[in-house]
Amino acid sequence: MFHFDKNLTISLFLPLLVILSTGCRGGGTAVDSHLFEDHIKLSPAEAVLEIPFGEHRVFALSEGRTSAFTHQGITVSNGHEGSLEMIVRRLDDPPSSKTLMIHAPAEAGTHRFPASGSELSELSEIELISRGDGEGSIRIQLPVLLRRVPTDTLNLADIPESPQQPDILFIMVDTLRRDHVGTYGYEADTTPNIDAFAQVAVVFDNAIAQSPWTRPSVASMFTGLNANEHGVTDRDDAIPETADVLAERLKATGYRTAAVITNGNVCDKFGFAQGFDEFHRAGGPQKIDGSNALHIAEEILRTRDPATPLFLYLHISDPHAPYIPPEGFLERWAPEADLELGSRDSLRDNRYEGGLTKKQVEDIIALYNGEVAFVDSLFGEFLNTVQTEGMYDSSAILLVSDHGEEFWEHGLWGHGSSLTSALIEVPFILKVPGQLTGVRTNRLAQHIDILPTFLALAGTDPSPNLRGINLVQQKLPDNTVAFSSVDKQGRIGMSVNTKRWKLVESQSEIFTKDCGALSLLDLNADHPEETNLVKDHPEIVKTLKRMIALEVTRSGILDSHETVIDDELRSDLQALGYLE
Template sequence: MAGTAYRLVIAAAAALVCGAGCAPQPQRPNVLLITIDTLRADHLGCYGYQRPTSPRIDAFAAGAVVFENAHSSSSWTLPSLASIHTSLYSTTHGCWKIYSRLEPEFTTTAEILRDAGYDTAMVACHIFLSAQYGLQQGFTHIDDELVRPPSDAAAAISSPGVTARGVRFLERQAASPDGAPWFLWLHYFDPHDTYLPHAGFSETFGTSAEIDLYDGEIAFTDHHVGEVLARLAELGLAEDTIVVLTADHGEEFGEHGFQRHGYTLYEEAVRIPLVVRAPGAPARRVSDVVSNVDLLPTILDLAGLPPPAARDASCAHGFEGRSLAPLVRGTGPLLPAAALSEVRWHDGQDLRAWRDGAWKLVEDQSTGQQVDQSALFDLATDPRERTDLREPESARLAALREAVTHRLARAMGWARCYPLVELYAPTPGDMRRLQDLGYAGDELPSSPEEGRR
């Protein structure tokens, strides 16, 4: 029986049992979140790539809402996934070091949905999704059998295993529906280096250059993601399910002199695919600048759930992202907003990027680095980020700097609501600017030692 028909039967049965004594419970949609590690947007057909890396994702995107300018909050895995699940930037959730973890005091997508009656499940194949990093909170069913030690992870091929486990979960839901909606998170890892050849996929792209192998890994992953989406439809669950497909960050192949990810905030590192299919929402393409911190409020809004209450009155705050539901449904524009990306993975590294419309400011406050990546780009005329416009656009530069400083100050203030979070200590340049903008010194952490109080 199709999912919708099942649900009508369950709802009717519940109404008979409850009679007039129970308030009717609205039927929530299921949520399927698919994250693909290291998948830059511009290597997918639905984002204009000329090579056939993604026929199945492209077919899915053709019937969904494609966000053309989606940015990750960071250019490596842990901070990005933590942002997806908390709607907070790195400075606030504190996952900005290799040894960071998402502390239990944060409220995640899975916790909110579980508390709203959802059956929550995740399939993990990456070390950062293992228990010690904190991203498992809120999941009732956790399958992390595919997680390998870092030394083995690069050689492991995991997409078939992720898909098999995801399909098993869907089949269980379809076979024994209990009326409860579900939230399933599948994380794919294969496009991450080391890039491996896959028979039947990689031949199309070649295996001599790294970027060719990378494309083969995408095609291989695309096939397995397609299997999940096909099974969702075959089981009659698609029309009751919000599907979100995205990546944690991109990948660099020397465009700006860097390889892999986590070193810069250029577009190849932070521009991610974001495709959302929601029941009743027409297919469309959206050019607004959005961030992966927008995903949690969007999922809740599409599911008809309110944001959670503030943790306590003395530390009331909400999400740093906005609901994209009006854009998904095609019912209205968003208020203008910008997207922040940050990376502080390596010793001394301190980079942030602020994307506002077509303009992108990169501020490099790192110490001990050989290259200063600070620049101002006009992505409308310079999508490859070649020409630094800080000098001729000095007024715009000042306005963008002020905006990013305000955002950073807010994030630092919110971070102090979480006693276990490792606080980000602003650089001397930050401190000067914050004081110029009227922030008092005692509102801000003054040193790294103030973290982990």
């Protein structure tokens, strides 16, 4: 295994789809008047660069920091030992370089090595030096310029062709903060199973929820509409029967549709059972039971008809308060924490900053992490069952969260009241059928993209009036923005995210009291969202405010209605803190 300095290394086990679709058409101009692509044959099976002993090749590349140069194996000719020296020079400020020496023994055949490479800068030089005795040469198998597609596009076209209607497994983890997941940079080992899954999936580093609480967020996933459009935003609101939801659309194309939920906010009384052949509600008012939900989901997998494609929605809620990690997880993650701190009553009483010590806040976060680790273990068990049933390679599998959780970073605990990054930035990890290796993208993704993406994977064209897009199409539109909103019990506000900027605008006195009237945030420079730049960038504020005003005019596309909450459902929602 060859290692580069961390400052020069990116994720080098990049997917074959990127290698085959972009590597064979490199495009850099060599210093010695050779074009990079002249050395690379178009047939992937024969893609080699041959350099006689004693010679070298130098390439000047202007690619930017999303590209890298790598190799996958070398062959030495004429029975001579040889070696290849690869020097990658980054011509930025300050300049830097890194050298990799690869030894090729004299035995016949290709000597494969783990794919290695180095990230390029805005302008880079790559020098390849062939060394050896006699008349031999070094042949590098698949030396490729990994010109990763621009971050506004994601090319999955070269993944092996998927089944016409693959099984679609949709795992929704309630209240999972993105920055508490290892693959998104969390240092504590809370999510080893999710992190391993991310290694063979598409990780969206910039995914936005349409709402900071469960019901409108999941309604956006099911309808493909922003929260203000579908109108399922307050505590009594339900999806109308006239809505054309995801499960109905997939069922109409021949899918068996099944759902297992653990949160009353997405139960049948609020319209979320529409289109499902079977709809299971696991757990109860005293305990959000992910284990029961998992067992029901596993039984659905085991009893499926392989001739009929399956759409399974699994909603696990254990990270949601109250924070009560199961045995084993409590001892590991919060062995000294006061369990009362994680209770619903305690958290509600200390919703505003100032009532707890630093140690008590740390204990609450530790209890939350124990819940996250437990859910990760359930996810690992679920994937094991998927593999045992022979479904893993051919299925589309999505893991996403509906929203995050605030731990007083901006003066509040919980969710549903503000539009901070802690709430609306969510993990979003998708494995498409046939995918073997992982890729990351900074392309803006959002909950409303889920419906068109699943319909496309199922071979169905989504309606043209949907705001979301198919995330696995060959070329994605540029300049995507994401709208998030809250409209609950008089607390009304909306935000618009671009890749860099975020504007949050209050539309009610209650929202203004807790969150301010208007905030402009530079997410590149200030991800904690501590500095309001409204006065510094008036033109940006003006543009983003116009976008919010236009979005507000789209409100109420669906005629959502209020539903009657019975005693059982009321008990469930009270246990989760949604009703007093």
